[in-house]
Amino acid sequence: MPAQAIALRAKPRRRSELGLLLVGLVVVVLAFVLESFATLNKWPPNLLTFVVVSLGLVLFLNVVNRRLAPNADPVIVPVVLLLNGLGWVMLSRLAPYVGASHLAGFQALWTLLGAVAYVITLALFRRSRDLERYRYLTLFLSIGLLVLPLLPHIGETPSNANGARLWVKLGPVTFQPVEISKILLVVFFASYFVEKQELLSMSTNRIGNRLFPDLRSLGPVAFAWLCSVAVILLERDIGFSLLLFVMFLAMLWVTTGRWTYLVIGIIAFAVGTYLASQILHQLNQRIEIWIDPWKYLAPGTAQLGYQPVLGELSLAKGGLSGTGLGLGAPQNIPVAISDFIFAAFGEELGLIGATAVVAGFVLIVGSGLRVALRARSEFSKLCALGLTVILGFQAFFIMGGVARLLPLTGVTLPFVSYGGSSLIANYILVAVLMRISDEGSDEVRSYGEPVPIAAALARS
Numbered sequence: 532m533p534a535q536a537i538a539l540r541a542k543p544r545r546r547s548e549l550g551l552l553l554v555g556l557v558v559v560v561l562a563f564v565l566e567s568f569a570t571l572n573k574w575p576p577n578l579l580t581f582v583v584v585s586l587g588l589v590l591f592l593n594v595v596n597r598r599l600a601p602n603a604d605p606v607i608v609p610v611v612l613l614l615n616g617l618g619w620v621m622l623s624r625l626a627p628y629v630g631a632s633h634l635a636g637f638q639a640l641w642t643l644l645g646a647v648a649y650v651i652t653l654a655l656f657r658r659s660r661d662l663e664r665y666r667y668l669t670l671f672l673s674i675g676l677l678v679l680p681l682l683p684h685i686g687e688t689p690s691n692a693n694g695a696r697l698w699v700k701l702g703p704v705t706f707q708p709v710e711i712s713k714i715l716l717v718v719f720f721a722s723y724f725v726e727k728q729e730l731l732s733m734s735t736n737r738i739g740n741r742l743f744p745d746l747r748s749l750g751p752v753a754f755a756w757l758c759s760v761a762v763i764l765l766e767r768d769i770g771f772s773l774l775l776f777v778m779f780l781a782m783l784w785v786t787t788g789r790w791t792y793l794v795i796g797i798i799a800f801a802v803g804t805y806l807a808s809q810i811l812h813q814l815n816q817r818i819e820i821w822i823d824p825w826k827y828l829a830p831g832t833a834q835l836g837y838q839p840v841l842g843e844l845s846l847a848k849g850g851l852s853g854t855g856l857g858l859g860a861p862q863n864i865p866v867a868i869s870d871f872i873f874a875a876f877g878e879e880l881g882l883i884g885a886t887a888v889v890a891g892f893v894l895i896v897g898s899g900l901r902v903a904l905r906a907r908s909e910f911s912k913l914c915a916l917g918l919t920v921i922l923g924f925q926a927f928f929i930m931g932g933v934a935r936l937l938p939l940t941g942v943t944l945p946f947v948s949y950g951g952s953s954l955i956a957n958y959i960l961v962a963v964l965m966r967i968s969d970e971g972s973d974e975v976r977s978y979g980e981p982v983p984i985a986a987a988l989a990r991s
Contacts, residue, residue, distance in 0.1 A: 551609035559616030569857025602972035618947035628862035641951035645958035652962035673715035676708035710956035717917035770940030821938035845878035853881030896923040905971035
């Protein structure tokens with residue numbers, strides 16, 4: 532009877548999820564129709580196809596969750612699909628202006644492939660602890676994926692990538708291996724920290740009246756620091772380097788509860804970034820453009836400040852309520868379909884619409900942290916935390932860069948920006964979160980063994 536009781540309790544969550552999915556679908560369809568009337572003054576020619584495919588995707592994922600993750604969080608997937616749908620609408624609105632109308636079709640294809648990857652991940656990993664068995668395999672795979680873009684005849688540097696070497700081309704397919712690598716690194720660090728938690732938390736060296744951790748336990752910090760600097764120097768990208776390092780520090784802090792690791796890690800990364808800026812002109816240039824992009828609009832400066840200035844003006848033009856979906860001019864912003872798609876939302880939907888996008892990511896992060904708190908094992912807790920940190924900080928870095936709170940990092944806005952690698956990898960990430968959520972839900976725990984809150988997580 533316990534299994535039947537669990538199944539009965541799981542139904543309200545999936546019904547709630549279905550309701551949220553349908554509400555999100557209505558919002559996306561209305562946005563698609565409004566955009567079409569604003570730009571074409573008629574109904575979208577492919578409206579019926581769009582509605583049928585979108586409804587089929589919504590029902591399919593809900594059925595999958597009912598079968599494979601019946602007790603999982605009911606909020607994560609609806610918010611993900613809402614952001615994905617709104618991103619597709621904005622992409623289909625901007626794609627013709629950049630001479631690439633086919634990008635909307637490609638993004639729809641990446642979404643479907645992401646949904647397939649989501650289902651495969653849930654089907655293969657029926658228990659999150661299964662991932663812990665492949666600790667060193669995930670480490671070697673992640674390092675291999677990070678190195679792939681540096682190999683001759685495989686690595687590729689697109690003309691619009693500002694020198695970053697993050698792409699791999701295999702035949703007609705081009706993708707970013709780092710998107711998968713970041714998930715594998717989370718699995719490795721979660722497994723490693725669980726095993727080394729006592730050693731990392733122990734204070735054995737006395738300096739004055741204070742005890743500090745053994746310097747040998749700082750090996751992982753040094754390893755992560757060196758990897759981050761290596762990514763900056765070799766692949767000329769600070770965005771993913773910073774993202775991986777923040778993930779590492781967050782997981783280390785939660786494992787040990789020691790603020791000294793945070794301070795040492797931040798200082799080490801700052802020193803490494805400074806040294807890299809002295810070697811890489813591109814990195815130093817990004818910081819200078821962030822401080823004052825206007826001076827880089829003058830003749831002779833290659834107008835390097837053109838993109839951030841137009842992004843800032845687009846946000847200002849949008850005001851509180853925006854110009855209206857399809858009635859602005861965000862197509863004037865370079866790379867508006869990727870790096871600066873948040874500025875496009877800010878212009879056409881205003882502060883209200885931009886805040887709604889931010890609120891969507893806040894909901895995902897909040898749900899992810901709740902999943903971490905309710906996880907059934909220390910490994911699952913750290914894994915959920917690391918995945919949530921990656922998703923949340925990636926969104927924060929790019930939105931902060933568009934708003935000029937931070938230097939531009941070049942990462943994509945998850946589920947919203949154009950990009951197949953990012954979209955598929957993030958759906959895999961969500962699938963792992965849903966698996967951990969399903970295992971740690973109140974319904975399962977009420978009929979299973981008690982799940983104590985980790986002391987390290989409580990200390991943090």
